[in-house]
Amino acid sequence: xxxxxxxxxxxxxxxxxxxxxxxxxxxxxxxxxxxxxxxxxxxxxxxxxxxxxxxxxxxxxxxxxxxxxxxxxxxxxxxxxxxxxxxxxxxxxxxxxxxxxxxxxxxxxxxxxxxxxxxxxxxxxxxxxxxxxxxxxxxxxxxxxxxxxxxxxxxxxxxxxxxxxxxxxxxxxxxxxxxxxxxxxxxxxxxxxxxxxxxxxxxxxxxxxxxxxxxxxxxxxxxxxxxxxxxxxxxxxxxxxxxxxxxxxxxxxxxxxxxxxxxxxxxxxxxxxxxxxxxxxxxxxxxxxxxxxxxxxxxxxxxxxxxxxxxxxxxxxxxxxxxxxxxxxxxxxxxxxxxxxxxxxxxxxxxxxxxxxxxxxxxxxxxxxxxxxxxxxxxxxxxxxxxxxxxxxxxxxxx
DNA sequence: CTAAATGATTGAGC
DNA sequence: GCTCAATCATTTAG
Numbered sequence: 492x493x494x495x496x497x498x499x500x501x502x503x504x505x506x507x508x509x510x511x512x513x514x515x516x517x518x519x520x521x522x523x524x525x526x527x528x529x530x531x532x533x534x535x536x537x538x539x540x541x542x543x544x545x546x547x548x549x550x551x552x553x554x555x556x557x558x559x560x561x562x563x564x565x566x567x568x569x570x571x572x573x574x575x576x577x578x579x580x581x582x583x584x585x586x587x588x589x590x591x592x593x594x595x596x597x598x599x600x601x602x603x604x605x606x607x608x609x610x611x612x613x614x615x616x617x618x619x620x621x622x623x624x625x626x627x628x629x630x631x632x633x634x635x636x637x638x639x640x641x642x643x644x645x646x647x648x649x650x651x652x653x654x655x656x657x658x659x660x661x662x663x664x665x666x667x668x669x670x671x672x673x674x675x676x677x678x679x680x681x682x683x684x685x686x687x688x689x690x691x692x693x694x695x696x697x698x699x700x701x702x703x704x705x706x707x708x709x710x711x712x713x714x715x716x717x718x719x720x721x722x723x724x725x726x727x728x729x730x731x732x733x734x735x736x737x738x739x740x741x742x743x744x745x746x747x748x749x750x751x752x753x754x755x756x757x758x759x760x761x762x763x764x765x766x767x768x769x770x771x772x773x774x775x776x777x778x779x780x781x782x783x784x785x786x787x788x789x790x791x792x793x794x795x796x797x798x799x800x801x802x803x804x805x806x807x808x809x810x811x812x813x814x815x816x817x818x819x820x821x822x823x824x825x826x827x828x829x830x831x832x833x834x835x836x837x838x839x840x841x842x843x844x845x846x847x848x849x850x851x852x853x854x855x856x857x858x859x860x861x862x863x864x865x866x867x868x869x870x871x872x873x874x875x876x877x878x879x880x881x882x883x884x885x886x887x888x889x890x
Numbered sequence: 891c892t893a894a895a896t897g898a899t900t901g902a903g904c
Numbered sequence: 905g906c907t908c909a910a911t912c913a914t915t916t917a918g
Contacts, residue, residue, distance in 0.1 A: 727897045727914050735896095750907090771906085772898060779908065780896090 536563055555679055571681035595699075598706040605713045607648045643716050651709045655702065662698035666691055730773075734763035738773050742781075743795035748865070749778055778865065 539558060543551050558564060602608035673687045730738075741759060742749050751759060751774060753767075760767045781788050 729896065729915060769897075773896090775907065775909095776897070779910090783909095 532563060533567070536561060536567065559678065568681060575681045575683060575686070592703070595703050595706070598703065598710055601710050601713075602651075602706060605710075606644065607651055607709060607713060640716065644713065647709060647712050647716065651705065654705050658698055658702050658705065662695065665698075666694050669694060730763065730765060730769075734765060737762050738770070738777070739791065739795050740799060742774065742777050743792050744799045746792065749774060749781075750865075782865070 536558065539554060543554050543558075546554060599608065669690060670687055673682050673690060676682060677687075738759060741751065741755070745751070751770070756767045756770045756774075760770045763770070765773075
């Protein structure tokens with residue numbers, strides 16, 4: 492009995508001498524009746540433990556309780572813990588501390604950069620701005636697209652956070668559950684805190700791999716959204732009416748030389764809330780399409796010419812020399828261009844008055860009198876036969 | 891749904 | 905680097 496306190500307390504002392512992992516009294520083979528009794532006792536206990544699984548639940552429960560209360564239990568338990576710890580440690584040595592997964596880091600970085608995992612608002616708009624910058628857009632015109640993009644992004648973001656929260660909650664729940672289970676079991680089987688810790692880390696690893704999948708699919712969704720957003724921008728979206736009017740006004744009031752200077756392009760771009768490149772595209776398309784089928788555009792030309800004429804008339808009648816915003820050159824110094832501009836106007840207004848003209852004919856008039864050839868080299872015959880140029884030219888609408 | 895309209899892209903010429 | 909010409913891809917009108 493006098494040994495009992497020593498055994499119960501000295502966890503470290505147990506098994507230090509002689510055979511490791513076995514309490515001293517189990518190694519004292521020389522003991523007398525007392526030693527034999529203890530051996531028998533231990534054998535008995537082990538026997539009970541070994542057979543506990545064969546018993547009914549109630550029986551086992553009772554047995555468990557009895558064993559728990561047994562005086563030898565703490566000592567045995569310590570021994571088992573010690574053995575267990577060694578094996579656990581060896582297991583643990585096998586699995587090294589994993590470094591932070593580079594792929595996970597990449598995903599995290601991307602989610603942060605896209606504003607999905609970052610702070611609430613700033614990230615999203617930053618990403619949108621980045622997307623806008625990447626696409627080289629003017630930013631002002633595609634606010635609708637931006638809001639669309641942002642809405643979708645925040646949708647993704649919301650799903651991501653909901654899922655993440657769910658996973659975290661599930662992880663915590665599961666961890667707590669397992670820990671409780673292990674703690675509960677640690678009363679009957681040797682489970683060291685380290686082992687619990689290890690189990691927790693295993694659970695966390697499992698859940699973080701699930702999280703990684705979530706992050707990955709979120710990243711994919713963002714990529715798809717982004718590419719679609721950028722694609723949509725790159726593809727096409729009709730300019731609004733106002734922008735088209737501004738461009739048309741400039742075009743038809745400069746019919747003789749519809750080549751806006753860089754500054755003019757910039758101004759038009761600003762007015763239409765589009766990019767300079769888009770202005771260039773528009774003029775490129777317009778010139779070519781106008782030239783290909785002047786007749787078709789005649790009505791439009793007359794309309795804009797009339798409008799510009801009215802504007803000019805109003806401006807002059809008011810005495811104020813307010814130049815029409817769409818015709819910055821009209822009051823300028825380039826004499827010849829001014830002359831030709833007036834020619835455009837004059838002819839167009841004329842054709843407007845004589846509305847019974849066939850469009851093509853009027854077009855021919857405008858074209859021929861207003862130097863519609865534009866750039867000298869190409870399309871030499873288009874001036875004289877405005878309906879369809881030389882016979883070789885195929886249909887203008889490429890569908 | 892189809893055809894026309896239209897913005898963007900591409901390649902050649904200068 | 906700009907423009908033209910052809911073409912693509914999408915939107916819009918009927």
